[in-house]
Amino acid sequence: MEEKDARRDGMRPLSVDKTWLPACAHQRDGAPLAMKSEPTSPDVDPAPPAAPRQGKLSDPERWVDEHGDYLFKYAMTRVRDPARAEDLVQETFLAALKGGKSFEGRAAEKSWLIGILKNKVVDAYRKTSRESSFTDLEFYQDEERDRFVQEGLFKGSWDHDLGPQEWSAEAGGTLDSQEFWKAFHDCSSKLPKAISTAFLLRELDEMETPEICGVLGISENNLWVMLHRARMALRRCLEANWFTKTR
Amino acid sequence: MSLKTRIQSKVILWIWRRVPDCAEMARLSSRTMDHPAGLRVRIQMRLHMLICAWCQRYFHQIRTLRRIVRSTEARLEYGARQELSQDARRRIKQSLASKP
Numbered sequence: 285m286e287e288k289d290a291r292r293d294g295m296r297p298l299s300v301d302k303t304w305l306p307a308c309a310h311q312r313d314g315a316p317l318a319m320k321s322e323p324t325s326p327d328v329d330p331a332p333p334a335a336p337r338q339g340k341l342s343d344p345e346r347w348v349d350e351h352g353d354y355l356f357k358y359a360m361t362r363v364r365d366p367a368r369a370e371d372l373v374q375e376t377f378l379a380a381l382k383g384g385k386s387f388e389g390r391a392a393e394k395s396w397l398i399g400i401l402k403n404k405v406v407d408a409y410r411k412t413s414r415e416s417s418f419t420d421l422e423f424y425q426d427e428e429r430d431r432f433v434q435e436g437l438f439k440g441s442w443d444h445d446l447g448p449q450e451w452s453a454e455a456g457g458t459l460d461s462q463e464f465w466k467a468f469h470d471c472s473s474k475l476p477k478a479i480s481t482a483f484l485l486r487e488l489d490e491m492e493t494p495e496i497c498g499v500l501g502i503s504e505n506n507l508w509v510m511l512h513r514a515r516m517a518l519r520r521c522l523e524a525n526w527f528t529k530t531r
Numbered sequence: 532m533s534l535k536t537r538i539q540s541k542v543i544l545w546i547w548r549r550v551p552d553c554a555e556m557a558r559l560s561s562r563t564m565d566h567p568a569g570l571r572v573r574i575q576m577r578l579h580m581l582i583c584a585w586c587q588r589y590f591h592q593i594r595t596l597r598r599i600v601r602s603t604e605a606r607l608e609y610g611a612r613q614e615l616s617q618d619a620r621r622r623i624k625q626s627l628a629s630k631p
Contacts, residue, residue: 344627348620356615373615374623381627432554437544440552442585447553448592464599486565487600493565504566512561515593522596 344381351397358398362405362484364473372408376401402489406499409481428516448519451527464526471521475514482507483514543582550579553586560590564597 355376359369379400431446433439442448472480478500485496497504551559556579559572568576580587615623 345624348615348624348627352615352620352623356619370615370619370623373619374626377623377627429554432552438547440554441547441583442553442589444585447585448588450588451592451595468600487597490601508562508565511565512558515561515564515596516557519589519592519596523592 344377347377347380347393347397351394354394355397355401358401359405361488363408364469368408372401372404375404379404406485409485410499410501428520449523449528451523467522467526468518471518471525474521475517479510479514479517482510483518486511546578546582550575553579553583556580556583556586557589560586560593564594 352373355373356369359372360366363369363372376397380397383400431443433441433443472483475483482496482500485491485499486493491499493504493507497507500507502510550556556576559568559576562568563572563576576590580590
């Protein structure tokens with residue numbers, strides 16, 4: 285009966301107060317019993333079962349085989365230079381190796397790797413934007429003024445022959461993607477690098493403008509001008525090479 | 532000139548004098564894709580597009596461009612023919628193996 289009480293008290297260690305303890309010294313047996321009921325006992329070690337899953341020797345090779353092409357595609361879309369894209373993919377795998385995480389699902393692994401690659405691409409953009417000078421000034425300032433009426437009552441309105449033309453009905457609907465992207469690629473490669481970078485970050489990566497400003501180190505006003513110029517030039521180029529082309 | 536055309540051109544002129552010109556409209560059409568405009572600007576743009584087919588087209592075409600570029604299939608298509616070459620694969624695997 286006495287022992288039963290002791291055990292019950294042992295389960296509630298907070299209730300044990302010092303005035304009570306010396307009188308019943310033999311009840312110290314109750315203490316280890318209470319300890320044992322705690323969940324963090326030393327014989328349950330979570331580390332060993334997890335270790336084999338990390339298999340660091342085989343993972344990198346499997347990564348290259350399974351995700352290499354996808355990552356390369358992603359990088360190529362953004363840097364357009366096979367050598368640089370390959371470097372970025374390699375850096376991504378190296379960083380991933382350092383990170384040393386392992387995932388249950390392939391999808392989680394893939395998006396983790398894409399996340400790393402995205403940061404690498406943004407770093408690369410940041411670097412090139414620092415290197416680029418203002419040689420593109422002419423492009424910034426040219427707002428295709430020749431396409432607008434120069435004087436008279438309707439000064440500043442689109443010249444009816446040079447303004448935006450009607451796009452064929454199927455534009456954007458049943459478009460032959462391969463051909464469209466070839467045209468898009470040709471058109472965007474004519475843009476100054478900083479401008480096409482801004483456009484790709486905004487439309488392909490769907491980044492918000494303050495974020496892009498941070499990456500490229502420019503003001504929001506400056507970015508708006510760049511995006512305006514990019515859209516204007518791309519629209520014009522695609523109109524000529526894609527949308528109203530007689531196919 | 533019929534009465535109808537005369538009224539039409541009066542209305543067009545009345546609006547034209549109160550709205551931004553087409554060059555400014557092109558800027559605004561782009562700006563509003565990144566940053567919402569105030570009510571005043573939105574009304575001015577609407578009015579302008581009421582009388583100007585070119586700006587209407589411009590407004591919708593740059594949005595079409597965004598829709599195409601942002602559609603998922605299109606994005607995959609953009610890099611469709613890009614693959615890591617066997618050499619590149621080997622190089623990457625080697626560099627990974629050399630860093631334990």
